[in-house]
Amino acid sequence: MTDKQSDSIFHDVASPFCGIASDDLVVEVNGNTVTVKENGDPVTRHGFESPMTDLSPRIKGQEATLDEAVSHIAALLKNSKQPLIGGMGTDLNGARAAMALADISRATIDSQFSDAAFRNILVLQDSGYMTTTLTEVRNRVDLLLVVGTDIESSFPRFFERIIWPEESMFGQQVESREIIYLGKKPSGQASTSPGGRPAEVIECDDACLPEVMSVLRALVKGKKVQAETVGGIAAADLAGIAEKLKSAKYGVITWSGFQLNYAHAEVTIQNICEMIKEINHTTRCNGLPLGGKEGDTTVNAVSSWQSGYPMRTSFSRNMPDYDPYMNRGQRMLDEGEVDVLLWVSSFNTDGRPPATDATTVVLGRSGMTFDQEPEVFIPVGVPGIDHSGRTFRCDSVVSVPLKKLRDSGLPSTYDVLTAVEQAL
Numbered sequence: 001m002t003d004k005q006s007d008s009i010f011h012d013v014a015s016p017f018c019g020i021a022s023d024d025l026v027v028e029v030n031g032n033t034v035t036v037k038e039n040g041d042p043v044t045r046h047g048f049e050s051p052m053t054d055l056s057p058r059i060k061g062q063e064a065t066l067d068e069a070v071s072h073i074a075a076l077l078k079n080s081k082q083p084l085i086g087g088m089g090t091d092l093n094g095a096r097a098a099m100a101l102a103d104i105s106r107a108t109i110d111s112q113f114s115d116a117a118f119r120n121i122l123v124l125q126d127s128g129y130m131t132t133t134l135t136e137v138r139n140r141v142d143l144l145l146v147v148g149t150d151i152e153s154s155f156p157r158f159f160e161r162i163i164w165p166e167e168s169m170f171g172q173q174v175e176s177r178e179i180i181y182l183g184k185k186p187s188g189q190a191s192t193s194p195g196g197r198p199a200e201v202i203e204c205d206d207a208c209l210p211e212v213m214s215v216l217r218a219l220v221k222g223k224k225v226q227a228e229t230v231g232g233i234a235a236a237d238l239a240g241i242a243e244k245l246k247s248a249k250y251g252v253i254t255w256s257g258f259q260l261n262y263a264h265a266e267v268t269i270q271n272i273c274e275m276i277k278e279i280n281h282t283t284r285c286n287g288l289p290l291g292g293k294e295g296d297t298t299v300n301a302v303s304s305w306q307s308g309y310p311m312r313t314s315f316s317r318n319m320p321d322y323d324p325y326m327n328r329g330q331r332m333l334d335e336g337e338v339d340v341l342l343w344v345s346s347f348n349t350d351g352r353p354p355a356t357d358a359t360t361v362v363l364g365r366s367g368m369t370f371d372q373e374p375e376v377f378i379p380v381g382v383p384g385i386d387h388s389g390r391t392f393r394c395d396s397v398v399s400v401p402l403k404k405l406r407d408s409g410l411p412s413t414y415d416v417l418t419a420v421e422q423a424l
Contacts, residue, residue, distance in 0.1 A: 009037070014400045016091065016347060016384045017047030019155050019292035020134060020162065021393035021400040029406045034385060041156035043293075050349055052366040052408060054379040061373045066411060066419075069378050073342070073361050074423035076375070080340040082316065083107035086329045087353065088299045089345040091389035091402065094413035095295065095302035098344060101421045107342070108314040109303065110329030112351060113296035116258035118324055119266045120289045121300065121310055129273035132252060132286035133395045138162045139169040141177060143248035145241065146199075147272060148183035148209050149256040152190050155290060159190040180241060182216075183209055184259070202241075204231040206260070210268045216242060217275040245279055254288040292394030294347040295383075301392055333358060346380045346413050363413055381410040 008030055014023040018041070025048075026038035032052045036045050057069035064072075077083055085102050088095065088111040102109040111117065123129055137144075144163060151158050164174055179191045179199035183206065191199040204212055208231025215230045219242035225235050245251050253272055260268060272287065279285040291297055300310040307313050309322035312329075325331075332338050338358040345351030349368040353360055359375045362368070366379040383389035384402030389412075391400055 010403065010405055013405070014384065014402055015044045015047065016295070016389075016391045016400070016402055017293060018043050018157065019290060019394045020158055021292070021391070021398070022157055022161060023400065027405060032406060032408055034405060039157075043154070043156055047347065048385065050365065050367055052379075054366045054368075054377070055409065057376065057378040058373070059376050066378070066416075069376050070416065070419045070423055072376055073420050076340050076359060076361065077101075077105040077107070077342070077420070078424060080105070080107075082332075082338050083340040083342065084329055084332055084338040084358070085109045085342045085344070087112045087343040087345045087351060088311065089294045089347045089351050090299065090413045091295060091346075091383035091391050092298055092302060092399065093389060094344065094346065094383070094417065095299045096306065097414045097417035097421070098299075099303060099306040101342075101417050101424075102313075103315050104421055104424055106315045106318060108316065108327050108329070108332065108338075109311060110327060111296060111299050111311045112329075112345070113258070113291075113294075114311050114328065115330075116256075116261075117291065117296055117300055117311070119257040119260060119269055120291075122266045122324065123270045123273055127270060127274065130276050130280065130286050131395070132288055133397050134162055134288075134393065136250075136286070137252055137288060138165055140172070140250040141252045142172070143178045143244055143251040144180070145245065145251065145253045146179070146181045146183075146186075146191075147213070147253060147255045147260075148206060148268075149254065149259045149290065150184045150187050151254070151256075151290065152186055152188045154256060154258070154293070156188075156190070158290075163191075164194055178244070180244070182212070182241065202233055202237055204233050206262050208232060209260070209262075210264075210271070212238065213268050213271045213275075217271055217278070220245060220275055221278060245285060246282060248283060248285065251279065251283070251285040252288050253285065254290055256290040258291065288395070290394050292392060292396075294351070295391055297392040297394060297396055298390075301396060330354060343374075344413055344417075346382055363416055366408075366410065378416055379410055380413050380416060381408060383412070386410050387412045 010027045013025040013027045028035045181201045212231045307320035312327040314321045333356045341358045342361045343353035361376040362374045386408045388404045389402040
């Protein structure tokens with residue numbers, strides 16, 4: 001909906017940059033300049049307001065037409081023995097086009113966010129988990145346990161929109177909600193209740209979280225713990241958290257796979273998820289994995305629809321071949337297995353391709369800079385700014401519509417990848 005007095009003011013704009021898909025932004029557009037006027041935060045403002053600089057494709061650093069760039073990419077893929085489609089910072093239609101191109105070119109496909117995403121996906125595949133939605137949290141949660149995650153640094157408006165709304169359903173008083181941080185402390189004050197009650201913070205190093213969560217799970221199950229401290233935390237404090245989880249009417253345990261960045265963090269997440277199942281024997285408790293930024297949830301969903309598998313799927317044998325270890329894009333690049341890298345990053349100019357000897361093609365946001373100029377660079381439009389689209393928020397249940405806000409003339413990732421596919 002546009003303001004009646006100005007076509008350059010857009011209301012109720014959804015953000016593809018924040019993960020929780022805030023859809024109440026007020027955005028002003030003047031030419032190619034975009035400004036978030038209301039309800040912005042550091043993540044969304046950076047996403048919407050990054051300036052445009054590049055308008056034309058380049059081949060080996062020289063300006064070219066889009067048709068020339070597409071033909072050059074098609075020729076590279078046609079002669080490639082092992083192409084890799086990586087980055088995957090794109091919307092739903094862009095992900096569909098990437099999957100179709102991977103199929104016809106026999107490429108392997110992986111996302112720049114996969115290391116974090118697979119800390120959750122591996123748990124889901126191995127033992128399953130019980131998760132909730134943002135709407136359920138907004139209306140039902142009475143205890144939120146945040147594990148190893150500083151929510152505000154990556155999801156600045158999470159507490160404003162989900163935990164401290166002006167009202168919730170079922171007559172719950174949001175002021176009564178209890179917040180506990182276990183691991184990292186919050187970087188700001190957003191977790192403080194509207195009435196001024198701060199979150200409880202129990203700190204420990206990331207390296208201690210596996211042990212801490214194992215003991216917390218044991219305490220939830222009623223086991224006795226002889227140690228007085230675990231990972232620098234008093235066992236009595238963990239026992240208190242266990243009792244609160246068991247007595248809550250609707251407890252939620254949340255974490256960010258991106259921030260749980262240590263070896264075998266998926267085992268810690270599996271411990272969390274199994275503990276949630278056990279709590280549900282007597283009360284209600286659910287998990288909430290936080291993510292969804294810049295298409296990371298979307299691309300795994302689309303890949304699963306199209307091939308039956310998430311990212312890290314290869315079509316080199318002319319069929320979907322999923323392997324979360326062998327098809328890890330960065331491993332393939334490090335081992336010199338890739339001769340052509342097609343990198344997609346339409347949301348963020350910081351999402352540059354990794355250094356590699358492989359011939360590199362970049363479909364990136366205008367303004368992206370490189371230490372080494374790629375073989376082909378095509379500036380593409382940003383979903384939710386330069387063209388309409390859809391993206392999934394972190395709970396994977398809502399496909400958020402994205403509006404076109406300006407006429408930049410840049411093609412979408414879908415347009416370019418589809419043209420390459422047709423050229424093949």
